[in-house]
Amino acid sequence: MSTMRHVIGMLCAGVLAFVGVFTAYAVTLPLTSPHNVSGPASLTEPPTETPDAQDSDTTPPDPAEGLEAGLVGRWASERPTNPTAFLEFSEHGLWFASDGCNQSNGWWRIAPHGAFTTSGGAMTQIGCENDVTITAVSLARDAEVTSDLLVLTDATGESSRFTRIEDHAISLTGRWIGPGGPDDSAFVTFASDGSWQLATGCTESRGTWELGPMPFRDVPQSDSGAAVFAASAPGLLRIGSVTAKAAAGCAEADPESVGPFNEDTDYAFGFRLGGANALDSFTITPANVEDAADPAPRLIEFTRFAVAAG
Numbered sequence: 001m002s003t004m005r006h007v008i009g010m011l012c013a014g015v016l017a018f019v020g021v022f023t024a025y026a027v028t029l030p031l032t033s034p035h036n037v038s039g040p041a042s043l044t045e046p047p048t049e050t051p052d053a054q055d056s057d058t059t060p061p062d063p064a065e066g067l068e069a070g071l072v073g074r075w076a077s078e079r080p081t082n083p084t085a086f087l088e089f090s091e092h093g094l095w096f097a098s099d100g101c102n103q104s105n106g107w108w109r110i111a112p113h114g115a116f117t118t119s120g121g122a123m124t125q126i127g128c129e130n131d132v133t134i135t136a137v138s139l140a141r142d143a144e145v146t147s148d149l150l151v152l153t154d155a156t157g158e159s160s161r162f163t164r165i166e167d168h169a170i171s172l173t174g175r176w177i178g179p180g181g182p183d184d185s186a187f188v189t190f191a192s193d194g195s196w197q198l199a200t201g202c203t204e205s206r207g208t209w210e211l212g213p214m215p216f217r218d219v220p221q222s223d224s225g226a227a228v229f230a231a232s233a234p235g236l237l238r239i240g241s242v243t244a245k246a247a248a249g250c251a252e253a254d255p256e257s258v259g260p261f262n263e264d265t266d267y268a269f270g271f272r273l274g275g276a277n278a279l280d281s282f283t284i285t286p287a288n289v290e291d292a293a294d295p296a297p298r299l300i301e302f303t304r305f306a307v308a309a310g
Contacts, residue, residue, distance in 0.1 A: 067110045070145040072169050075162035077131050078149075084277060085131030087162060090169040093213040094235050095120070096271055096279055097137055101128040103273055106138065107213030107234045116143040116152070119213070120234055136160035170271050170279035172211050172237075178302035179260065186259045187305065198259045202250030205259055208240035211269060214287075226285040226299055235269035237284055260284070260300045272301070280304040 071089040082100025089095050089108060095118065096105040106120020121138025140152035140160075150162040172190045180186030180200025188198040190209060197206045214236045242263040246252045267284040274280040281303045 067112070067114065067143070067145060070147070071108075071110065071143065071150070073164055074166035074169060075150050076165050077133060078161040078163050080131055082129045082131045085133050086165070086277060087133045087137055088166075088169050088279065090271070091171055092211045092235060094271065095137060096170070096273065097133045098273065098277065099123075099130040099132070099134045101126040101130060102134065104134045104138065105234050105270060108137075109213065110143055114142050114144055116140045122232065132160050133162075136162075172209075172282070175305040176282070176302035177305040179300060188259065188261075188302065196261075198261070199247060200259050202247050202252070203244055203259070204247045205242055205244040205261070207242040207261065207263070210238040210240070211235055212238075214268065229270070229283065229299055230268040230285055230287055233268035233270045233283075233285075233287075235271075236287060237267040237269040239263065239265050239267065262286075274303075 072091050074086055074088045076086050085098055085100040087095065087097045093107050093109065094105065095108050097103070102123040102125070104120055104123040106118050108119075109117045111117075118137060118140060121134060123134055136152045136154075139154040141155050142153040144151040144153075148164045150164070151159050152162070153159045173192045175187060175189045178186050178188065180198075184201040186198055186200035188196055190196045194208050194210060195206065196209050198204070212235065214234055239261045240263070242261060266287040268287045269282060269284050271279045272281040272283055281301055283299050283301045285299050
């Protein structure tokens, strides 16, 4: 028995000695990473990434962006009571609608899960076979959209259904014609990169622009046409930098023909409906009419001259 205990004791001592030596060796090993591989050091090969793992480091798309893009275009009631009625959502966050006899416009926003916010809805009260378009969009609190179907639901749960009739909507991008100097017209081109160029008389000017929904603000109290428009306009056109130079063949730029845009100025903005139900013009006036320089600000209208390519 004593001999067996002695053998077992010898074996245990040997095992403990081996473990001690291996541990000391492992502690002294340097931690290295594979050549040409960045990241934390690892003694094992990295596991194969699954599709979920690969996507975990990327920013997921904003659901609201998909809904916004899906809304842009022109729509008509699924069962229209007036064949000329329509509802149009632009890429600038503005909407325009006709019920067949009356027109209205406003701005719109949509949350990632379809919660819908809008302004506008004021209109004349011409009676005819009025469609639900204006009422539906102005009262909507939720929007569901697919490629060809739009469902707007109000606070009471009543829904209005629309089918797509055009993929594209009105955009400020393109070329427009409007007033320039005292005796000149101005041709202005708004590019999709946020720049604009204008030519009028002996002056060429350029700058930056941004168009979006009109923010909530105090409404100036005035009876002038410009003030009334500024108080109700759905859009805000922000003009940033402005530079001007003499046009080719002119000795110098005409200070009276620099066009309607002032540097670092906000303009109340609204698209206007023309013939054949086309949104082919827009109107602007300084957003803060009470701060505008004399003479009193006026409404300035531009008409579509050509649509920019691309």
